[in-house]
Each structure stands twice: as structure tokens, then as C-alpha cells.
Amino acid sequence: xxxxxxxxxxYAIALHHRFQWEEAQQSxxxxxxxGMVKLHGGxxxxxxxxxxxxxxxxIVADLKTTFPDAEDIESDILGMFDLAVGKAWLRKLx
Amino acid sequence: xAQLNNGVAASVTQKQPLWLLAEVTYRCPLHCAFCxxxxxxxxxxxxxxxxxxxxxxxRDARKMGAIQLGISGGEPLLRDDIxxxxxxxxxxxxxxxxxxxxxxxxxxxxxxxxxGGLDHxxxxxxxxxxxISNFITNTRTFELKKKVAAMIKSxxxxxxxxxxxxxxxxxxxxxxxxxxxxxxADYVELANTQYYGWSLVNRDQLMPTREQLDRAEAAxxxxxxRVGNKMKVFFVVPDYFADRPKKCMxxxxxxxxxxxxxxxxxxCHSARVLPxxxxxxxxxxxxxxxxxxxxxxxxxxxxxxMKEPCRSCDEKENDLGGCRCQSYLLSGDAEMADPVCTKxxxxxxxxxxxxxxxxxxxxxxxIIFRTDKNSKxxxxxxxxxxxxxxxxx
Numbered sequence: 309x310x311x312x313x314x315x316x317x318x319y320a321i322a323l324h325h326r327f328q329w330e331e332a333q334q335s336x337x338x339x340x341x342x343g344m345v346k347l348h349g350g351x352x353x354x355x356x357x358x359x360x361x362x363x364x365x366x367i368v369a370d371l372k373t374t375f376p377d378a379e380d381i382e383s384d385i386l387g388m389f390d391l392a393v394g395k396a397w398l399r400k401l402x
Numbered sequence: 403x404a405q406l407n408n409g410v411a412a413s414v415t416q417k418q419p420l421w422l423l424a425e426v427t428y429r430c431p432l433h434c435a436f437c438x439x440x441x442x443x444x445x446x447x448x449x450x451x452x453x454x455x456x457x458x459x460x461r462d463a464r465k466m467g468a469i470q471l472g473i474s475g476g477e478p479l480l481r482d483d484i485x486x487x488x489x490x491x492x493x494x495x496x497x498x499x500x501x502x503x504x505x506x507x508x509x510x511x512x513x514x515x516x517x518g519g520l521d522h523x524x525x526x527x528x529x530x531x532x533x534i535s536n537f538i539t540n541t542r543t544f545e546l547k548k549k550v551a552a553m554i555k556s557x558x559x560x561x562x563x564x565x566x567x568x569x570x571x572x573x574x575x576x577x578x579x580x581x582x583x584x585x586x587a588d589y590v591e592l593a594n595t596q597y598y599g600w601s602l603v604n605r606d607q608l609m610p611t612r613e614q615l616d617r618a619e620a621a622x623x624x625x626x627x628r629v630g631n632k633m634k635v636f637f638v639v640p641d642y643f644a645d646r647p648k649k650c651m652x653x654x655x656x657x658x659x660x661x662x663x664x665x666x667x668x669x670c671h672s673a674r675v676l677p678x679x680x681x682x683x684x685x686x687x688x689x690x691x692x693x694x695x696x697x698x699x700x701x702x703x704x705x706x707x708m709k710e711p712c713r714s715c716d717e718k719e720n721d722l723g724g725c726r727c728q729s730y731l732l733s734g735d736a737e738m739a740d741p742v743c744t745k746x747x748x749x750x751x752x753x754x755x756x757x758x759x760x761x762x763x764x765x766x767x768x769i770i771f772r773t774d775k776n777s778k779x780x781x782x783x784x785x786x787x788x789x790x791x792x793x794x795x
Binding site for chain 1: 470495499521522559
């Protein structure tokens with residue numbers, strides 16, 4: 309599954325989708341026509357770094373620095389990308 | 403991760419009105435025979451909330467966690483302040499959706515919506531043929547809708563088409579999906595008619611047969627296989643043909659809050675049909691009180707109100723007893739299990755309706771279109787008709 313995601317890949321939030329912090333829910337959400345997804349802790353931390361410029365590799369490195377105590381963080385991150393691409397929340401730019 | 407399907411939360415820990423539906427007006431240029439609006443809507447057309455009252459309601463609901471905003475009606479574009487409302491909604495951080503028939507959408511207005519930050523536009527379509535589309539809406543709007551669809555697309559909006567399905571168009575579902583594809587639709591909702599308001603009055607005329615429904619579902623699945631991810635197709639199954647009721651509104655006072663044209667605050671679109679209820683109104687009550695404490699919102703929240711067979715049912719958490727309005731409209735008892743449920747002692751009401759709708763004598767009765775004239779009849783208390791209507795089927 310995770311083989312689909314490469315370190316050099318660059319993603320952005322999909323067209324017609326919006327990513328934002330929701331104060332009332334204390335979490336990040338993705339909004340799209342007729343629906344919404346609430347992103348728990350780690351998932352929000354990953355997607356908030358998706359800006360159409362940073363590569364997957366950049367994001368992995370950044371998260372490893374930000375959360376030095378988290379174990380096996382890389383496979384979690386790639387798994388989250390895989391899920392988000394599968395759900396069409398992200399679009400690939402390169 | 404809580405996945406919200408079709409705008410409905412599958413799991414939320416605290417009850418927040420995530421979805422706010424603003425039914426800004428009941429005036430409408432169309433006269434659709436399947437409209438869920440109240441049959442007595444005519445009495446709510448003259449005391450609409452002002453722009454300031456809407457903006458204040460949006461602000462209050464946002465503080466309570468509302469995030470998805472539907473601007474609906476009637477036809478919202480009949481108000482000339484939608485641009486202002488949309489811009490304010492965007493500033494507040496809503497993901498906003500204009501739900502429209504397309505009548506009244508001009509280049510100038512769509513430009514203003516885009517600049518104001520409207521996120522998407524949901525357009526209603528009715529059929530692939532001009533005849534059926536014009537017939538069921540009781541207007542000549544088919545060609546206009548196609549032009550509006552192109553306009554929505556050209557402004558970079560996601561194209562969300564909503565097609566209400568009934569006996570007159572259900573056999574065209576495959577062609578309707580092809581039309582949607584040709585128009586460049588991103589999302590299509592095939593919403594089988596639910597029977598409330600005008601559609602309940604016309605139920606025998608609108609209900610398809612089970613065979614028609616099966617064919618439509620097969621056509622939808624075949625289309626999905628061909629088109630794949632490019633277009634998302636939702637097929638909203640009509641509950642009369644199911645064995646268990648729908649979890650109506652995802653539960654009473656769980657995630658949905660509706661503010662109507664005159665300021666009433668409702669937990670569902672048709673709650674005003676229920677007897678002995680007083681609903682909060684934004685002119686007198688704060689939205690926070692309405693949601694958290696008002697007797698109307700607390701009455702059917704959760705499972706405390708249930709009686710048998712729901713109370714001891716091991717499936718009660720799946721559907722929360724179904725729809726209170728449907729139960730009341732069909733059985734006269736709002737607290738009874740939804741008659742759709744085969745465990746309900748009232749299931750025969752659904753089965754009889756299914757049979758009745760195939761009775762040529764009943765189904766050939768004239769359709770009653772959603773017009774101001776017909777609504778006035780309901781308001782003025784055409785008692786004979788209303789009595790007859792509640793006694794249905």
C-alpha cells in the first residue's frame with residue numbers, strides 16, 4: 309500500500325476541499341461538498357504541512373524533528389498520505 | 403478519524419450543530435410536486451428574517467461549532483442579500499453551499515459569490531427530457547438549468563447536482579447520469595423522494611415500483627464502474643423500500659440545526675408538523691439555548707423518549723427509532739417506532755402505501771403542485787383535505 313507514496317512526491321489539498329483548524333472541535337478538519345472529515349492529532353499534524361511545496365520527504369523530516377520521541381513515525385506518515393490520496397483529499401502536483 | 407458521510411457525522415463525542423441549514427425564504431419560482439417544504443409555507447413568506455438577523459444567527463451558530471452551511475429555501479436567490487450573507491459566512495469560517503434551482507443565478511451574482519468566498523453551489527436538475535423536467539417543476543426551466551450548470555462550471559465551482567428521483571424519472575437514471583457527466587458534474591446525488599410536505603400529498607403519484615428502484619440502482623452501479631472516481635454518485639435509498647428506518651437527521655438534535663425563513667429553529671426540515679411542540683425562534687431565543695436546552699430540541703434527543711418496541715430493541719442505537727415526523731404523519735403517534743421498521747406494529751401502513759401507489763385509480767389522481775394558491779388552501783384550513791391527508795393512507 310505505502311509503496312504508492314514516494315519521498316519526492318509533492319501534494320496539495322484537493323480542489324474544492326478546505327483544510328482548517330476548528331476551535332469548537334479542537335481539531336483540524338477537511339471540508340468538501342456535503343461532507344467533512346475530522347482529523348485526530350497526528351493526522352492533522354501531517355496534513356497541515358501539506359502546502360503544495362513541501363515534499364513527502366520534507367514532511368517526514370520535519371515531523372521527526374518536531375516529535376523526536378515518536379517511534380516508527382515514518383510508516384504512519386506514509387500510511388496517512390496513502391489514505392488521504394485514496395480518499396481524494398489530496399492531489400499530486402508532480 | 404470521524405468520517406462524515408454526506409455531511410452526517412458517524413461519531414462525534416459532544417453534540418454540536420455541525421451542519422446549519424438556513425432556509426432563507428419559502429418563496430420559490432418552481433412548483434415541484436415532491437418538495438419537502440411545509441404545505442402551509444405561504445404563511446411564512448411575509449415575515450422573513452432580515453439580513454442582520456441572518457448574520458447574527460450565523461455568528462452565534464459558528465461559535466457553537468457549526469461549520470457546514472447550507473443556504474436553501476424556497477429559492478434563496480429570490481433574496482437580494484445572499485451576496486452579503488455568503489461573504490459574512492466566509493469571514494466566519496463556514497464551508498458554505500448555495501442550494502438552488504438556478505433560477506436567478508446571473509453572471510454578476512455568481513461573480514459576487516466567488517469573490518465573497520462561497521464554496522460550492524448545488525444545482526437541482528430533474529430529468530434528461532425537457533418535458534418531464536418542466537412537468538414535475540410545473541415551470542419551463544429545463545434549458546435555463548443547463549445554462550446555469552455551465553456557468554457554475556466556468557467559475558471553477560465544483561459541480562454538485564441534486565436530482566430528486568420519483569416515478570416519472572427513475573427509469574432515466576442511466577441517462578441522467580450521462581447528462582451529469584456531459585455537464586462536468588463532480589458530485590451527483592440521486593435523492594429518492596422522501597415523503598414529507600408536498601411529496602406526501604403526492605405520494606401515490608410519485609412512488610416508483612420496487613422493480614423500477616432495482617433497475618435504477620443497477621444502472622447507477624454500472625455507471626459508477628465505468629466512470630470510477632471522476633464523479634461521485636450518491637444513491638439515497640427510499641426508506642419505504644427498506645426493512646429498517648433511516649437514522650433520521652443522524653439523530654434529533656445531534657448534528658443538524660435548521661433556521662427557517664421566519665426564524666424558527668428546528669432539529670429537522672419537517673418538525674413543525676409534530677403536534678404540541680413549540681419551537682424556539684431566533685427573534686426571541688438565543689441559538690445556544692435553542693440547541694442545548696429548549697424543550698423542542700431535548701424532547702427526542704437520545705433514547706429516553708422511546709417506547710416499545712424501540713425501548714428494548716437491540717438495534718435502537720443504529721437508527722434511534724427512525725423519523726418522528728414520519729411516524730406521526732403515518733400513524734398519528736410521534737413516539738412510536740418509524741412505520742418503516744418491520745418490527746413496528748405500524749409497518750402495514752407502509753406496505754399499504756406501496757400497494758396503493760400501484761393502484762391505477764389512486765395513482766392517476768392529479769398531482770398537487772407546490773404553488774402559493776395551493777399552499778393558501780392548506781393555511782386557510784381546507785379542513786376536509788387536511789383531515790383526509792392525516793388519515794392517509
